[in-house]
Amino acid sequence: MLHKEKRNVIVGQSGGPTAAINSSLAGVYRTARDRGYKKVYGMIHGIQGFMEGRYVDLSEHITNGLDSELLKRTPSAYLGSCRYKLPEIHEDEELYKKIFKMLDDLEIDCFIYIGGNDSMDTIKKLSDYAIVTGSEIRFVGCPKTIDNDLALTDHTPGFGSAAKYIGTSVKEIIRDGWSLETEHGQVVVVEIMGRNAGWLTGSSALSKGEDCDGPDAIYLPELPFDVDAFVEKVKGLLAEKSSVVVCVSEGIRTEEGKYVCELDNYNDYVDAFGHKQLTGTARYLCSLLSKEIGCKTRAIELSTLQRAASHCASRVDILEAYEVGGAAMKAADEGDSGKMVVMKRLSDDPYQMGTEVKDVHKIANDERLVPREWITEDGTYVTNEFITYVRPLIQGDVAPVMVDGIPRHLYKPGFQELL
Amino acid sequence: MLHKEKRNVIVGQSGGPTAAINSSLAGVYRTARDRGYKKVYGMIHGIQGFMEGRYVDLSEHITNGLDSELLKRTPSAYLGSCRYKLPEIHEDEELYKKIFKMLDDLEIDCFIYIGGNDSMDTIKKLSDYAIVTGSEIRFVGCPKTIDNDLALTDHTPGFGSAAKYIGTSVKEIIRDGWSLETEHGQVVVVEIMGRNAGWLTGSSALSKGEDCDGPDAIYLPELPFDVDAFVEKVKGLLAEKSSVVVCVSEGIRTEEGKYVCELDNYNDYVDAFGHKQLTGTARYLCSLLSKEIGCKTRAIELSTLQRAASHCASRVDILEAYEVGGAAMKAADEGDSGKMVVMKRLSDDPYQMGTEVKDVHKIANDERLVPREWITEDGTYVTNEFITYVRPLIQGDVAPVMVDGIPRHLYKPGFQELL
Numbered sequence: 001m002l003h004k005e006k007r008n009v010i011v012g013q014s015g016g017p018t019a020a021i022n023s024s025l026a027g028v029y030r031t032a033r034d035r036g037y038k039k040v041y042g043m044i045h046g047i048q049g050f051m052e053g054r055y056v057d058l059s060e061h062i063t064n065g066l067d068s069e070l071l072k073r074t075p076s077a078y079l080g081s082c083r084y085k086l087p088e089i090h091e092d093e094e095l096y097k098k099i100f101k102m103l104d105d106l107e108i109d110c111f112i113y114i115g116g117n118d119s120m121d122t123i124k125k126l127s128d129y130a131i132v133t134g135s136e137i138r139f140v141g142c143p144k145t146i147d148n149d150l151a152l153t154d155h156t157p158g159f160g161s162a163a164k165y166i167g168t169s170v171k172e173i174i175r176d177g178w179s180l181e182t183e184h185g186q187v188v189v190v191e192i193m194g195r196n197a198g199w200l201t202g203s204s205a206l207s208k209g210e211d212c213d214g215p216d217a218i219y220l221p222e223l224p225f226d227v228d229a230f231v232e233k234v235k236g237l238l239a240e241k242s243s244v245v246v247c248v249s250e251g252i253r254t255e256e257g258k259y260v261c262e263l264d265n266y267n268d269y270v271d272a273f274g275h276k277q278l279t280g281t282a283r284y285l286c287s288l289l290s291k292e293i294g295c296k297t298r299a300i301e302l303s304t305l306q307r308a309a310s311h312c313a314s315r316v317d318i319l320e321a322y323e324v325g326g327a328a329m330k331a332a333d334e335g336d337s338g339k340m341v342v343m344k345r346l347s348d349d350p351y352q353m354g355t356e357v358k359d360v361h362k363i364a365n366d367e368r369l370v371p372r373e374w375i376t377e378d379g380t381y382v383t384n385e386f387i388t389y390v391r392p393l394i395q396g397d398v399a400p401v402m403v404d405g406i407p408r409h410l411y412k413p414g415f416q417e418l419l
Numbered sequence: 420m421l422h423k424e425k426r427n428v429i430v431g432q433s434g435g436p437t438a439a440i441n442s443s444l445a446g447v448y449r450t451a452r453d454r455g456y457k458k459v460y461g462m463i464h465g466i467q468g469f470m471e472g473r474y475v476d477l478s479e480h481i482t483n484g485l486d487s488e489l490l491k492r493t494p495s496a497y498l499g500s501c502r503y504k505l506p507e508i509h510e511d512e513e514l515y516k517k518i519f520k521m522l523d524d525l526e527i528d529c530f531i532y533i534g535g536n537d538s539m540d541t542i543k544k545l546s547d548y549a550i551v552t553g554s555e556i557r558f559v560g561c562p563k564t565i566d567n568d569l570a571l572t573d574h575t576p577g578f579g580s581a582a583k584y585i586g587t588s589v590k591e592i593i594r595d596g597w598s599l600e601t602e603h604g605q606v607v608v609v610e611i612m613g614r615n616a617g618w619l620t621g622s623s624a625l626s627k628g629e630d631c632d633g634p635d636a637i638y639l640p641e642l643p644f645d646v647d648a649f650v651e652k653v654k655g656l657l658a659e660k661s662s663v664v665v666c667v668s669e670g671i672r673t674e675e676g677k678y679v680c681e682l683d684n685y686n687d688y689v690d691a692f693g694h695k696q697l698t699g700t701a702r703y704l705c706s707l708l709s710k711e712i713g714c715k716t717r718a719i720e721l722s723t724l725q726r727a728a729s730h731c732a733s734r735v736d737i738l739e740a741y742e743v744g745g746a747a748m749k750a751a752d753e754g755d756s757g758k759m760v761v762m763k764r765l766s767d768d769p770y771q772m773g774t775e776v777k778d779v780h781k782i783a784n785d786e787r788l789v790p791r792e793w794i795t796e797d798g799t800y801v802t803n804e805f806i807t808y809v810r811p812l813i814q815g816d817v818a819p820v821m822v823d824g825i826p827r828h829l830y831k832p833g834f835q836e837l838l
Contacts (some may be wrong), residue, residue, distance in 0.1 A: 017598040045600055067472050076594040083599065136599050167825050169464040172727035175495040175828060180502065181464055188723075209823065209832035217808035279717075283702075286574065298698075300722045304607075311731060389512050394824035404628065405733065405813035409594060411630035 006106040009329070011058070012043035012050065012146075013077040014084075014115035014122065019165075019310045020321035021144045022410070025079065027325025028142065029062050032110070035333045041106060044418050046082035047113070047122055051059060051099060055106075061412050068412040069235035072318055073400055075310040078410060080419045085118060085126045091133070096129045103137055105357040110332035114325065116145035116156070117367065120340055124360045127338030141340035141360055142328035144321070146307045148199035151366040152358050153342035154331045157324050158307070159199060160317030160393035165309040166192060166302065167394060168208030170252065173300060174212055177243035177371050185238040187294040188245045188290050190215070191282035193306055195251035198222050198370045200306065202382040203390055204247040205233045216244045217353030217380040221251035222369050225260055230285070231292050233380060238295060248276040248285065250301075260284060307370050315396025320353060327355040425455045426526040428748070430477070431462035432467065432496035432563075433503075433534035433541065437577030438584075438729045440563045441829070443533045444498065446744025447483050447561065451529070454752045455574040460525060463837050465501035466532070466541055470518060473837065480831050489829035491737055491818055494729040497829060499838045504537060505544045507572055508551070515548045522556055529557050529751035533744065535564035535575070537784065539759055543779045546757030560759035561747035563740070565726045567618035571777050571787040572761035576743050578618060579736030579812035581660075585611060585721065586625030586813060589666060593631055596662035602696055605715040606708050607664045609634070610701035614670040617641050617789045619725065621801040622809055623666035624723040635663045636750040636799040640670035641788050644679055649704070650711050652799060657714060667704065669697040669720075679703060679795060698722075731825050734815025739772060746774040751836035759798070770811035 009032045013021055025042070032040045042061070044054035044171025047205045056079070062068050071078060089096055103111065113123050127139040143150050148159035170190060177188055192201040208214025218238050219225055225248075237244045252260045264284035279301065286297035320343065327341045339357040346352040374386040400407035428451040432440055444461070451459045461480070463473035475498070481487050490497060508515055522530065532542050540558045546558040562569050567578035589609060596607055611620040617639025627633025635656050637645055644667075656663045671679045683703040698720065705716035739762065746760045758776040765771040793805040819826035 010688060017595055032548065046733055047580060048600075057766045074594070075591050076596075077598040080600065081598045102473045140647075157566055164824055168730050169724055169728075171825060171828070172494050175493070176727040178494075179496040179500045180837065181467075181499065204515065206823075206825055209827075213835075263728065281737065291477045296724065301720070302715065303719045304592055304595045305588055305719065305724070308595040309588075311587050334539075339638070391823060396824070404625075404627055404810060405583055405815070406590060406628065408628075416597065416632075 006038065008039040009037045009110045009112065010043060010103065010108050011057065011112040011114065012046040013079050013081045014046040014083060014113060014119035015145060016078040016307060017081055018085035018144055018146050018307050019313045020158040020317050021114055022074045022078045023318045023321035024144060024157055024325035026062065026068045026071045027065035027322035028112050028114070028329045029058050030068065030310070031326035031329035035329065037109070042079045045080035046084060047086065048082035048084035049080060050102070056418065061410070061415070062257065067410055070401060070408060072322065073310050073313070073398060073407065074409040075308040083118065086122055089129055091403040095164055095229055099126070100129070100133065100135055100137070107110055108137055110140070110329065112140055112142055112256060112328050112332060114144050115144040116143070117150060120360050120363050123340065124338065127360065130337060133394045134160045138332040138335065138337035140332040140336055140357070141330045142200060142325050143340060143342065147197050148196050149197035149361050149367045149369065151368045154345040154353070155343060155393055157317060159313040160320070161309070161312070162200055162306050163203035163206060164314040165306050165312045166200055166203045168312055169302065170204040170215060170245070171207035171212050174207060174215065174245045177200060177245055181242055184293070184295045185242045185244065186298070187234055187238070187280040187286070188298045188300060189285045190245065191250050191299065191301040192247055193302065194221060194249050195278060196221055196367055196369065198249050201247055201249040202370060202386050204388055205382050206390060206394060207239040215247045217246045218382060219246070219248045219252050219386050220370055220375060221249040221253065223375065223379045224255040225252040227254065227260070227288070231289065234289055238293065241334065250281050254280060270399045298380065311400050313398045315393045315398050316333070316393055318398045324355060331357045348358045348388060348392065423484040423510050425457065426528045427458040427460060428456045428459040428529045428531065428618035429474065429522070429525065429527050430533065431465040432498050432500045432532040433465040433532060433538035434500060434564065435563050435726060436495040436500055437563055437726050438494045438580040438732045439577040439736050440533055441493045441497045441758050442740035443561050443576055443739045443744035445481065445487045445490045446741035447748045448477050448747035449487065450529070450745035454748065461498045464499035465503060466505065466549060467501035467503035468499060469521070475837065480829070480834070486829055489820060490828060491741065492732070492817060492826065493828040494727040502537065505541055508544060508548055518545070518750040518777050519548070519552065519554055520555070527556055529559070529748065531559055531561055531747050531751060533561040533563045535562070535566065536569060539779050539782050542759065543757065546779065550754060552577060555755065557751040559747045559751040559755055561744055562759060562761065562791070565619060566613050566616050568616035568786045568788065570787045573764040573772070574762055574812055576736060576740035579733040579739070580731070581725050582622035582809055583621055583733040583749070583813035584731045585619060585622045587731055588627035588721065589623040589664070590631050593626060593634065593664045593683050596664055600661055601715045603712070603714045604661045604663065604675060606653055606657070606705070606719070607717045607719060608701040608704045609664065609666045610669050610718065610720040611666055612721065613640060613668050614697060615640055615786055615788065617668050620666055621789060621805050622800050624806055625809060625813060634666045636665045637801060638665070638667045638671050638799065639789055639794060640668040640672065641791070642798045644671040644792060646673065646679070646707070650708065653708055656714055657712065667700055669700050671700060730819050732817045733813045734817050735812055737817045743774060750776045767797060767807060767811065770814070
């Protein structure tokens with residue numbers, strides 16, 4: 001069934017970028033080469049760009065070991081990403097025919113897609129269509145998302161680096177708060193990404209240690225957010241200390257299901273998947289606190305900084321992303337299709353991780369949330385079990401390659417124009 | 420005139436914290452010890468806390484070389500800071516009598532104050548009062564501010580680390596913007612600190628290099644901000660590229676002198692010096708752009724992250740801060756008073772820096788702005804001269820001491836309670 005002679009591979013990146021998604025790309029490329037594939041194509045802006053005929057020969061981009069190392073240290077999606085959802089096969093079979101014709105023309109054996117929930121839907125549909133039509137192209141997904149919300153995998157590449165940045169930055173914010181005394185106290189509200197899953201927001205607790213008490217309260221999107229109880233909680237904290245730092249998920253909702261940021265919003269963009277751009281949660285809460293309590297407040301959104309901070313990447317994360325890219329390529333090479341590579345934790349201490357492949361039908365469109373028992377009973381912090389789970393994923397550093405005092409990223413002349 | 424036998428030193432931190440202010444504290448301590456002073460006291464929350472009798476013996480905090488190294492890597496003001504302006508001597512001489520009585524009781528020979536413009540005013544007034552009363556206590560200022568707006572000094576410790584963080588983060592934000600295509604283009608507006616001086620905002624251009632075009636436009640507070648021209652500029656940029664990143668100072672004002680953030684503000688705190696809390700400039704501009712152009716927008720405030728990011732500190736900056744602390748102590752030891760240490764650039768390439776002492780009367784309350792000729796004629800970028808000036812200040816890294824994946828800061832049990 002497999003081709004005797006190996007032909008070509010195509011790889012794409014999809015969904016929100018991370019600090020580790022390019023390390024997976026480097027891993028896919030390396031393993032494809034090691035396993036004897038001729039060409040490794042990269043889709044520009046994922047499946048969406050590919051359908052417009054946009055792709056590159058990756059050998060022009062990863063020309064040597066230094067390029068590969070720079071790629072691992074380059075944030076965002078090197079090839080460009082997309083948020084495109086394929087229609088159901090029965091809705092537009094012509095589109096599928098077109099895609100497969102293009103793949104056949106490029107003599108593709110393996111199609112690797114690096115992405116999150118929405119991206120695994122693409123792998124599912126394309127591999128389904130391959131079965132229906134008897135195509136021998138293998139479609140394998142490589143997990144990626146800072147949100148850490150993919151089902152069946154212990155965690156996702158990209159999460160560890162974002163968690164490390166959040167733990168580091170929140171610790172610096174907390175320390176900054178010690179500096180100035182304010183008459184009625186001051187409250188910093190830090191807004192962290194993660195619409196439905198609180199993995200990143202909970203990771204702010206990584207700042208806690210012998211030299212830092214960590215945030216004073218943490219609110220995850222898994223539990224309904226009670227605005228009045230929040231104000232009371234902060235009042236109580238201010239009675240004890242003059243500088244309070246609270247971390248909240250961008251996606252916290254009231255009991256009625258209304259996003260807190262919608263209580264005071266100025267921006268109502270909706271992305272291609274119908275997701276509203278969430279922003280302004282911290283600002284709304286700060287405005288409320290200064291009104292209700294009269295304290296000084298400051299809203300800090302970690303915004304895209306938290307997903308792009310390659311300069312603060314976790315070594316474990318970057319290396320795992322590379323391995324998982326290689327594992328996806330290996331799986332496709334060995335005949336798997338309609339599968340995603342998942343990470344399986346073999347041990348917490350010492351931390352050991354292995355990979356497996358799972359049926360993508362069991363993964364796509366399914367979100368993994370922080371379990372209730374990893375959130376404290378009063379819903380304002382994460383437990384030690386949560387920390388024990390995350391801590392190994394932020395270990396070690398990836399020294400940036402500094403040029404003139406600033407981290408260098410992989411860049412090939414003329415490439416930006418392709419994006 | 421000088422005491423034959425050296426007695427004690429007191430040091431305080433004042434104004435907004437930085438990533439380097441503690442390195443200066445370490446430098447003061449080390450030089451005071453090396454020069455034979457008995458005790459080195461630290462004021463808790465600067466002169467304001469000291470007047471309440473709050474101070475510590477620093478030898479309990481810097482007990483060995485490792486403590487000193489951790490202190491250099493600890494953001495925010497270790498001793499706590501204040502924004503307190505002393506009254507004029509004739510307005511409240513009793514207060515001055517009280518302060519000098521306290522200093523005499525502690526057998527202080529040298530009073531070192533690490534701070535910015537407002538803090539040098541304290542040095543000026545106390546040294547004036549010493550002259551008036553014949554006190555032999557020497558008062559010397561040690562410059563500190565991320566804003567880089569102190570007169571007579573080539574630059575200020577704290578600026579280099581903030582500039583490095585800004586260059587690094589803006590580069591990551593720009594790269595992040597390459598990732599996703601948006602139908603009508605996307606604009607990120609990054610809001611950077613610096614009320615009147617654009618040194619930090621201009622430093623976003625450090626992101627420019629062989630692998631990055633830098634921000635698409637930069638607006639400093641030195642020039643009036645024309646809202647309509649800004650919208651036209653962005654329109655023009657979006658006609659050429661789909662992802663636009665613009666950096667603006669928090670302090671940009673219209674021709675009429677109105678802060679842009681006041682065109683849409685939700686918060687009107689005023690600090691002890693009558694400075695309004697500036698925030699919301701980027702948000703206002705994003706809201707305007709999405710209304711006028713229909714593009715996707717994202718506002719990012721670097722907020723306190725930019726002044727607290729020890730994890731991304733400049734080695735040149737941290738070492739210079741240490742040296743300048745030592746130089747302030749040396750000056751006081753050798754009899755200077757009413758002086759501030761300034762930095763004098765001996766050479767750009769190779770970069771060489773020396774210190775001098777200058778009369779604090781020439782410095783206090785005087786702001787050094789970005790010269791007009793270092794801003795492009797159309798007012799939307801900084802020139803190469805600006806970059807040549809800043810580049811040496813961001814060189815080299817200070818590896819954080821990582822514990823459990825997160826940078827360790829100096830912390831002594833029970834100390835936080837003193838703040």
